[in-house]
Ligand SMILES: Cc1cc2nc3c(=O)[nH]c(=O)nc-3n(C[C@H](O)[C@H](O)[C@H](O)COP(=O)(O)OP(=O)(O)OC[C@H]3O[C@@H](n4cnc5c(N)ncnc54)[C@H](O)[C@@H]3O)c2cc1C
Ligand code: SF4
Ligand code: SF4
């Protein structure tokens with residue numbers, strides 16, 4: 001496969017499978033993340049295109065080295081898995097579930113484990129987008145999940161361009177994959193990788209297309225910025241939004257039509273390329289499922305645990321089994337979708 | 346005093362065709378002059394406006410051509426001699442009034458000058474405005490040389506007054522912009538006697554009577570012309586071919602016949618009035634040859650008229666063989682030149698006219714040819730910033746939006762210099778009218794956003810009515826008024842927004858923002874140099890419905906250049922420049938394309954062309970690598 005921008009356009013944009021991870025954005029003037037989409041601004045002629053190399057959807061070289069090794073449990077290589085939550089003192093307002101992500105980030109920043117964290121900000125006049133958080137205030141303001149993809153790696157690229165290093169990156173599985181690809185990209189992948197201190201992946205089944213979501217909400221009388229989104233764990237089958245006007249509930253079925261096309265190709269539910277992966281715990285909204293995958297992730301988490309930033313408990317077998325099944329199912333769906341796409345040509 | 350405006354004539358001066366027309370009008374004692382700028386006509390009114398500073402005459406740039414003729418007709422109705430000038434497109438704008446005016450008739454001599462642009466060199470179309478003379482039954486004059494332009498203009502006023510109707514004088518680019526020695530006549534004394542005689546009103550009723558009268562005036566014009574000296578025949582009484590030509594193409598025909606040594610074999614007839622065709626003159630010369638070759642710019646206007654006449658006079662003048670546009674000898678469009686005529690005659694008479702030698706000679710007479718250049722905005726041009734912002738906003742929007750363009754420098758938005766964002770361009774104001782239509786297509790499933798652009802001058806000319814239409818019919822329209830405080834494309838003539846008139850009088854400018862606000866449409870103002878912010882504004886406005894106007898204000902770079910210049914000295918830090926590498930891919934010279942930036946292929950880096958770059962600084966924000974450095978110029 002050629003490493004030209006045109007290849008990325010053919011394989012990803014023209015097929016409508018960009019998942020707005022933002023990895024190709026901010027490397028050059030040719031891509032921009034703006035109000036929920038990644039736009040191709042102009043045609044590029046440079047070779048050795050980093051955009052193609054880093055894209056989790058372009059299929060440049062083989063992906064997901066962990067996938068085959070872990071067909072068994074579906075959640076990738078890990079050292080331990082359990083449930084955890086932010087301790088009372090570190091629980092920030094507006095966190096999605098157990099608040100572990102926010103608590104870890106705040107701890108890391110405060111104690112200079114990293115200089116900044118790439119997180120995803122709330123929406124305003126425009127869609128949610130990435131943010132380089134350099135203080136606990138910044139981190140706290142970005143707590144909670146935006147269920148649309150927000151291109152936050154664009155901010156990571158910009159931070160590197162601005163000479164920043166020692167960064168924690170919070171991202172969806174596709175974004176963790178993009179970081180992995182970046183590590184192997186030429187000419188400067190290794191150098192860019194060295195700016196990453198910690199990768200916190202968040203579980204993901206799918207992400208919504210922001211503009212479709214916006215149109216849907218508008219059609220249903222919801223205008224103005226959404227303050228919080230929630231998908232309460234199964235079997236609720238609901239999608240909840242909180243706005244200035246109050247709380248609104250929609251059947252999850254209706255929302256599924258707004259999922260970005262590229263998500264159907266994704267085989268990774270638990271962010272296998274992260275140092276630490278964090279998700280929800282079915283039936284226990286105050287907790288997070290935490291998967292420690294690397295030595296680095298483990299060491300950092302242990303620190304936080306020792307400092308009483310977070311508390312942990314055993315994840316019931318039943319939950320782990322559910323998670324495995326859900327992950328394996330996602331992997332299967334992704335494989336099938338890819339086959340279908342390759343048939344479409 | 347400008348010697349062009351000397352009262353006493355008698356001297357020869359080197360004049361441009363358009364100046365000769367203006368001088369002719371002065372020698373006819375013209376008092377009221379109006380026009381709308383447009384190549385190749387602009388210098389006529391410019392010259393008269395200069396004259397108005399020294400002589401007791403009035404000149405104005407009108408808001409559009411129709412108003413220009415209306416204003417001039419008022420002077421005519423009050424008994425004054427008046428002239429209006431415009432390019433061919435302007436005659437279209439004028440035509441509604443024209444076809445009525447020619448029924449009502451005129452008072453003081455009234456002359457409409459149209460300067461046609463064969464080849465569409467500086468126009469959106471190629472059009473033969475002569476057809477309007479036929480359409481509205483008025484005399485049409487076609488001068489061939491600057492001297493004749495002067496004489497004929499003068500004579501046109503006489504003719505107009507004699508038949509009490511407007512007369513059209515048609516020039517073409519080559520005549521308007523050629524220079525030759527012209528013998529000046531004198532300017533008559535001025536007396537003020539403007540008066541509208543309420544006993545003889547000007548209107549078109551009863552229509553049939555007036556229509557009949559219009560035809561009678563044509564007959565009168567023909568008779569009067571036939572007694573003039575504007576026709577000319579050179580050649581034998583029995584000719585192998587008769588060339589019938591008009592206007593500047595007569596020069597080409599005469600030159601070709603001479604170069605080919607055919608003066609004894611071919612007769613060349615020059616017609617000064619081409620509508621109505623001078624029947625008696627034609628009757629006489631048509632007998633000279635069986636073969637008729639028509640040489641005229643653009644449409645087969647004389648050609649068709651003479652063919653019809655030949656049919657009528659067949660028993661008298663005999664059967665003819667015709668050469669011209671319908672025979673395929675002359676190309677159906679494009680500008681004529683001596684070499685076209687040389688080619689045709691050379692073929693017919695089997696004379697090798699040594700095209701190569703001719704071209705080589707032509708070349709040797711010309712100064713160093715200028716290097717080929719693509720259409721582009723000037724360095725520092727605010728339109729570059731505007732289109733860059735539009736490009737960004739449309740890409741961010743992602744719904745396949747486009748720009749409905751209009752007439753001005755910014756029409757170049759169809760080319761890479763404007764990032765090829767403009768997808769339609771027609772007539773003055775039409776981009777806005779089109780947008781008003783697109784804005785009602787939502788009900789038919791049309792969901793592409795449309796941005797329409799118009800310049801400040803165009804806004805007043807015809808865009809404003811389209812905007813009101815959008816407001817009236819509640820159309821979803823986003824209009825960007827590219828306010829560069831100039832009618833830049835045609836040479837910086839003043840317009841209602843500039844605060845001064847053609848004669849240099851200071852007036853309160855008409856403020857576009859206030860005008861738009863008074864219509865009750867949403868109005869914002871932005872700076873095209875602030876590309877990112879402007880793009881965000883455009884994007885935001887694109888998401889809204891209703892009528893939205895964004896006025897992008899920045900002086901035309903040429904005006905700014907004269908009024909204080911630009912703030913920066915620019916350079917490219919080649920250490921930082923990424924060149925062709927991933928991360929840039931020659932962005933500044935390949936995409937941004939200001940001519941002030943050049944690609945230095947020896948080192949594969951960009952650099953600033955100090956001669957071209959004016960130092961506006963906007964390219965700095967386009968460079969992904971902060972390699973384009975702006976340095977504040979020291980205040981002088
Ligand atoms: C699109 C999406 C889909 C998800 N799907 C699932 C799922 O199927 N199963 C599951 O168990 N968990 C899912 N999650 C994760 C879950 O919502 C929580 O983010 C996670 O459990 C961490 O909870 P927390 O209380 O620690 O979060 P918090 O402490 O509130 O921290 C959440 C962090 O996520 C970041 N973030 C918010 N929105 C985005 C975004 N769009 N992209 C990248 N980062 C973002 C925020 O900046 C913040 O740092 C999903 C999250 C997202 C954004
Ligand atoms: S990442 Fe590199 S190859 Fe891709 S578009 Fe940007 S400059 Fe071109
Ligand atoms: S998936 Fe990510 S890297 Fe690929 S095109 Fe979309 S934003 Fe760019």
Ligand code: SF4
Nearest residue numbers: 922923929933951968
């Ligand atoms: S845009 Fe900047 S980096 Fe790219 S070629 Fe121009 S000066 Fe160099």
Ligand code: SF4
Nearest residue numbers: 939941958961962964
């Ligand atoms: S500063 Fe840049 S954009 Fe402005 S004239 Fe110079 S090269 Fe062109």
